Amino acid sequence: MAAASAVEGDKYRSHLHGEEEKNTKWRFGGPPNYDTVNKLFEEGRTKVWPPGSLEEQVQNLVKTWEMEMFHKTCFDDYKSIDPKKFTFGLNGRKPVTLEGITRLGGGYNIFMQTSLPVKLRAYDPEKETVDTAHVAFTTAFPRGFAFEVLQVYSGPPVIVYKFRHWAYMEGPFKGYAPTGELVELYGLSTVEVDEDMKIGKVELFFNGGELLGGLMRGGTMDDSTADAASSCPLLKSA
Secondary structure: OOOEOOOOOOOOOOOOOOHHHOOOOEOOOOOEOOHHHHHHHHHHOOOOOOOOOHHHHHHHHHHHHHHHHHHEOOHHHOOOEOOOOOEEEEOOOOOEOHHHHHHOOOHHHHOOOOOOOHHHOOOOOOOOOHHHHHHHHHHHOOOOOEEEEEEEEEOOOEEEEEEEEEEEOOOOEOOEOOOOOEEEEEEEEEEEEOOOOOEEEEEEEEOHHHHHHHHOOOOEOOHHHHHHHHOOHHHHOO
């Protein structure tokens, strides 16, 4: 979700820097820099939660969990979850463990699981790796994919909340032309935590077609245009 950087600190995410992370194995060689997506978040959020509020705590916990899932390659380096107990479920599917997430391709692929026939898939998670998926979405969303909590319905140990993800499609996606337009995704999630606020279970409910529809709005590009856009070093470094 962000490029690697040595910049210290992030006001919305824990477990990025410091002594406890000195041996962390990072997917892209170092801790990510979320400055760009944090700016998008601050400019586009619809809620500003009071410091220390339950809503702020949940929002930061989810941001930290997403960061670790996308950027840390070793389960033992995850600090926002209990790796031995953790399971993830999408839209009522059978929950999977961390090992199951790896088998599904990790990263964006775990959020884009689908039962659609292969010929109808604009994005096929069964054909993507964690790295190709990362390139596809960071190319489409060079400023990142911002996240906010809209409402928290219940607190620990079983947190239920409504969320919004959004971005601007300023790069191509799987052969579809960039539109520059806002792409939004809304959903609900349940998160089970222990007494130390470590996550043991996540269940996520949203319509993936809502996201893909926004990414396909610009129509397809011809092969030469698509190849030129996808090889752009500025987009690849996002």
